[in-house]
Amino acid sequence: MQGCLFEGLLHPGADAQELTSNGHPTFRVSGVTSRLIDLDKVGMTYQAASSPVEALAGISMSVGAGEFVSLVGPSGCGKSTLLRIVAGLRPATAGTISVAGRRVTKPIDDIGMVFQAPILLKWRTILENVLLPAELAGKDAGALRGRALELLEMAELHGFADKLPRELSGGMQQRASLCRALLLDPPLLLMDEPFGALDAMTRDDLALELLRIWGELDLAREARKTVLFVTHSLPEAVFLSDRVVVMSPRPGRIAADLRIDLPRPRTVELRATEAFGRLNLEIFRTLTGRTVGATSS
Numbered sequence: 001m002q003g004c005l006f007e008g009l010l011h012p013g014a015d016a017q018e019l020t021s022n023g024h025p026t027f028r029v030s031g032v033t034s035r036l037i038d039l040d041k042v043g044m045t046y047q048a049a050s051s052p053v054e055a056l057a058g059i060s061m062s063v064g065a066g067e068f069v070s071l072v073g074p075s076g077c078g079k080s081t082l083l084r085i086v087a088g089l090r091p092a093t094a095g096t097i098s099v100a101g102r103r104v105t106k107p108i109d110d111i112g113m114v115f116q117a118p119i120l121l122k123w124r125t126i127l128e129n130v131l132l133p134a135e136l137a138g139k140d141a142g143a144l145r146g147r148a149l150e151l152l153e154m155a156e157l158h159g160f161a162d163k164l165p166r167e168l169s170g171g172m173q174q175r176a177s178l179c180r181a182l183l184l185d186p187p188l189l190l191m192d193e194p195f196g197a198l199d200a201m202t203r204d205d206l207a208l209e210l211l212r213i214w215g216e217l218d219l220a221r222e223a224r225k226t227v228l229f230v231t232h233s234l235p236e237a238v239f240l241s242d243r244v245v246v247m248s249p250r251p252g253r254i255a256a257d258l259r260i261d262l263p264r265p266r267t268v269e270l271r272a273t274e275a276f277g278r279l280n281l282e283i284f285r286t287l288t289g290r291t292v293g294a295t296s297s
Helices: 003-010 079-087 126-130 132-136 142-154 170-182 200-214 234-240 268-272 274-288
Strands: 016-019 025-028 035-047 052-064 068-072 094-099 111-114 188-192 226-230 243-247 254-259
Touching (some): 052 254, 068 079, 079 094, 126 142, 126 170, 132 170, 170 200, 234 268, 254 274
Parallel strands (some): 111 188
16 A cells, blocks of 8 residues: 555545535535534434433534544444434434534535445445445546546455455455545545454454555645544544544433544554553543442442
């Protein structure tokens, strides 16, 4: 994976805001100090059959352009719901959400989303799956074929473009889904436990690969994607992120917003350092309320 390739594929481009043909907001932002995402007192209450269920309450946070921010918290605290609210796929019932200075009231086109399952169409080749966002956006898929092949090469899948999903391992399928999310060069990536279903070794390998694709090695901060990443793995969150936002049990609130002051590029050896362990412990304490040496009764 060569550094020069990243810059051509992943630079978010010049500042602009516009509406696409279907009326959905799109955006382009650059600049290290830009705040790409702003959440102000966001809440979400579901109207269940028996009684209302409050999933999120009073979420206020911002994410800067080029930042990698992870959300961690117990199951059911609203992490995935929050991603969908940012994407405009689910309306919040309280508060405001802005992306690139524009209030989100409908689905945003100019984002990439990656889920826990690759969600590849089994009857389409890997290349055809990667090109799917172009077709859905009404763009000329043929004109983007070269970019799709470059992304597959960057993800070390260049020999599998004509294979069907069933012919790839789980890790390879997830890399293909990441290529698909990057096809239209979105400045914002929303990732919902993308490595959660993988074995530990594959998960660690893909974490390193994600950082390379993000441009950790060779892109300036303002040229990187902004990433909002959901995970249940504390070491994964610490390893990948600039910040880790810890959420409380339902209704999900922000319990802590921790800056990860570890050097980049991140390496496997970093996991064995005292600083890495200390950050993991701090997040664990925030989640559980337990102190060092405490045991359950």
